[in-house]
Amino acid sequence: MTDSIPYLYPEKWLNKASAGERVASELRIRIIAGLIESGSKLSENQMATEFSVSRSPVREALKLLASENLIRLERMGAVVLELSEKEIQEIYDVRLLIETFVFERLVKMDTAELVKELSKTLEMMKIAIKYKDADDFSYEDVLFHETIIRFIDHSHIFMIWKNLKPTLESLILISMRMRFKEKYDDFDRIINNHELYIEAIRQKDRDLMVESLHKNFDDVQGSVEDLWRSQQIYSKGVESDD
Template sequence: MVTMRPTRAPALGDQLAAVLRDQIVRRHLQPGTHLVEDSLAAEYDVSRGPVRDALRQLESQGLVESRRRGFFVVGLSQEDINDLYELRESIELVAVTRAIGRVSDDQLRIGREIVQEMIACADRAAAADFADADMRFHALLYRIGGNSRLIDVWEAYEPVFASLMQLTVEEDVDLHPSAHDHGRLLDLLEEGDADEIRAELREHLDGARSRMAHAVQALIEGAGEERAS
């Protein structure tokens, strides 16, 4: 008999950070926007404590900055996208290299279940669900690698990548190639070929970086046209 454990709902600060993060990434909140604690608390019907927690999270992720008059939106530039993916490639290459020889049958099974979930999402063009499964797949790679410091770095930036991921999968006409790419990574992990899996991961992340840059550029140009009109 399996005992089900109750899951804890995300803290209000985490929930608000997720909402604001998505608005910042999508440029609904433009760079330079002053985020006033009292106004946010009233808008989202929360106390100032969760608002402060959310703003501190976003500051640690480089999306807002604290000035003398409060917090202001920084947003994401193309240089930021490159920096984020340079960081991700560096740590994820280490994670998958460590994962070789460490992966268990149960972990492979979980990975294949996630890939099948991604294929099912692609079948019904469920972009948001696909993005969620994609992030869980990569989180699994870090857990298999077993380096707690790498996991800490990944978890610190995972929310930003999750928001960005939503943008790119929404642009993809067909999500099946991406799903199969993840299956290929899992096959290489099982085969234990370090050079092959590092090459495959680099190509995978380069493609993601390119699509991300295109999506962000479209948002920047769209925001510029909206201001000009």
């Protein structure tokens, strides 16, 4: 690495990552944070030197980022694409769509074990807040929602989540680091929202879930009811087909 830009992506999150995934994780968060501007050219040779790896992991990293539409591959490198506000909004739209779909499945399942796991994760989030650890909080926050999604055992929904996760994870990490510095008092509200999630799952209460979605997706509140209705219509259609 050069001295000009420190690592942004947490090293402790990379224990099982390949060299290419490590490079991709760092480049991704720099692009999303705006430290590498749209239009910038990424040279394979320069990246290999900066990250102290061969060109093969750099190529792996660039292929990953191209698949996420963050860069455009070119000969011996790539060009950084703009991550617009519209694209970020669309990422959260997809996340909201996934979570409304998941809850419609959860209301028909025994969720006692899920509630227990989510409660454990929430306690880890509280500890991270106590020690003002934005990285640990972000990790547990992503894990909280991934645990819910994984629980319904829907391979294609989970595949969509996995494709969405790298960019979403970086967005959350950047946001939480900022909040810990500038809006630390806001974490009481965030914890209350996650407690509401758990309670909605425990009670299988759609009204509570809609309320929690409103509070967690405050930028897309106008979409919540429409998405929720579409999931209920879809669910009824599946039942009638059965």
